Every structure is written in C-alpha cells, then in structure tokens.
Amino acid sequence: MNNLIQNLSKAELHIHIEGSLEPEMMFKLAKRNKIALPYKNIEEIKSAYQFNNLQSFLDLYYQGMAVLQSEDDFYDLMYAYLNKAASQNITQAEIFFDPQGHTSRNIKWDTFMHGFKRAIDEAKANLGINASLIMCFLRHLPESDALKTFDNAMNYRDLFIGVGLDSSEVGHPPSLFKRVFQKARDAGLYLVAHAGEEGDASYVWEAIDELGVHRIDHGNNAINDLSLIRRIAADDLALTMCPLSNQRLQSVPDLAKHQLRKFMEYGVKVTINSDDPAYFGGYLNENYLALTTALKLTPDEIRLIANNSLEACFIQY
Numbered sequence: 001m002n003n004l005i006q007n008l009s010k011a012e013l014h015i016h017i018e019g020s021l022e023p024e025m026m027f028k029l030a031k032r033n034k035i036a037l038p039y040k041n042i043e044e045i046k047s048a049y050q051f052n053n054l055q056s057f058l059d060l061y062y063q064g065m066a067v068l069q070s071e072d073d074f075y076d077l078m079y080a081y082l083n084k085a086a087s088q089n090i091t092q093a094e095i096f097f098d099p100q101g102h103t104s105r106n107i108k109w110d111t112f113m114h115g116f117k118r119a120i121d122e123a124k125a126n127l128g129i130n131a132s133l134i135m136c137f138l139r140h141l142p143e144s145d146a147l148k149t150f151d152n153a154m155n156y157r158d159l160f161i162g163v164g165l166d167s168s169e170v171g172h173p174p175s176l177f178k179r180v181f182q183k184a185r186d187a188g189l190y191l192v193a194h195a196g197e198e199g200d201a202s203y204v205w206e207a208i209d210e211l212g213v214h215r216i217d218h219g220n221n222a223i224n225d226l227s228l229i230r231r232i233a234a235d236d237l238a239l240t241m242c243p244l245s246n247q248r249l250q251s252v253p254d255l256a257k258h259q260l261r262k263f264m265e266y267g268v269k270v271t272i273n274s275d276d277p278a279y280f281g282g283y284l285n286e287n288y289l290a291l292t293t294a295l296k297l298t299p300d301e302i303r304l305i306a307n308n309s310l311e312a313c314f315i316q317y
C-alpha cells in the first residue's frame, strides 16, 4: 500500500501554507528575526501540539505565524512545502494562505505575495510541481475586514485563483460572508469554504446555497443529512477531507468511523489532504496511509481517491 500511495500522481487541495511551518523552521526563523518563542527547544514545541478541538489548534497556529516576517521567510516556507509535496508525487497543489494573519501583524502584501510567487515559480522550474494560491478569509473577523482584504488582494489578482473561508467555524456561518463571496464570484475567482468540520450540516447548506462554493473543505458533518449528501453528489462538489487533522482535533474520535467511506458509497467526489501537516503529524501520503489502514481501503479505492483529487483541481494542466 505504501508503494501504491507513494507512486500515484496526486493533487493536494486542502493545505494551509502557514500550517506547514515545521518546528525546525519556526526555530530557525525566530532566530533570524530575533523573535522570542514561548518554547525552549523543538521538543517543547512538539509536545505543546496536543489539541482537543479546532480552537486549541488555531491559538498555536496564529502564534506560530509570528516568526514569518520577510519575503525570504515566506519563500522558505512555500519552497519547503513544495519540495516535500513533489517528493510525495504531488503533481499539483491548490494552496491556502491567510493574508489577515499577516497584515494584522503589519506585514506588507508585497512581502508574502512575492515570497510565495518566487517559491512557486522556482519549484515549477526545479521540481516540475504546479501550484496555485487560494486566499482565505478568517471567519472569526467581521465581513468588513474580509471586504478590505479582498480589495487589497485585487492588486495581486493574477497571483491567486480563488477565495476560501477558514478559522473558527461554530458561530461564524458562511452566510455572514455572502457579499465578499459575491465580489469574488464577479471577479471570476473560484470559491471554497471550510464547512461541516465542527459546524453542523446547516453550515454546509449555507456554503452551497448562500456562497455558491465549487468545493467544500472538510464537509464531515454533512453525513448527518441525506438530502445534503445527495445534493453534494448531484452537483459534483468535491470534499477536501483531512483525516489526521480530524483525528488530532478530535472531531472524528475514531478514524475507523471516518465519514469518507460513506460519502464514497453515495458517489461523492472525496479527496484526502493534509490541512496543517506540521501540526497534525503527517503530509499527504501519511494521511492516505492512515485512512487506508483505518477504513481498509482497497487499491482501487485509493486510485479512485487520487484520481478524484486530479479531477477536482480548478486548474487543469
């Protein structure tokens, strides 16, 4: 199974670049930028990564971002991910970034956008991997902040392909971001949203009906609503599922009961992704392997899921 998973061509469609910040790089950048970390060494960082829900992870995720300061920092972060992705036979990635996590710390748009672009261009030339960016809005902040972010992002319109919605889900439903998603749609951008990770099925309905998303990130809790499952299948909306993330955030207590299998039985286009690999203990192939073991996926099922990921890409090469 290991070899099959390694050798298959795959796309990764749910990876937050800031969630690929490995403890080693966090330490290196903290030193480079003279930023004090609340950890004495790498082991302390790793042992702090014990989560009991989404928020307990997000608190450390935003704290970790503080070490990202210069264009080179963003370049190093992106290049390290793309290098790892290429080594796992990922041929294409559509990568989330959180601009509000950086502008709120007075980092300039040029700094992160130029760092990301340089890494993506070099990785394409050196490693043959294709990568595009999807800008996410932080849903714990008001829509007015997302609208400002959208206007600033339009100065970099050719550097990203879509918009998404992430951060703390419960209490921040998709419908609150209708206007900014409409603007993104009018600009010809692809639309995605995290929904049904901790929120119930109503969050997924809203992402589809109010935002008009083209894929759903996570989607796990849609499993409780048969008419919703049928709608997702009928509209061919891919789910970008993240098993190790679900396990580490305790949103799916037992991987053997992961919702992916049932969605697959209903004909939903399911995909496997890593979400925040530096925090959740595995990159893409480790996620495939963990779910293969837990759900006893067959080689044909693994091939189908990998093929789904290529079909669900917004950009077809």
Ligand code: HPA
Pocket: 016, 019, 054, 061, 166, 167, 168, 194, 197, 245, 275, 276
């Ligand atoms: O898994 C996630 N869910 C919501 N927001 C996020 N931001 C980074 N990772 C996540």
Ligand SMILES: [Zn+2]
Pocket: 014, 016, 166, 194, 217, 275
């Ligand atoms: Zn995510």
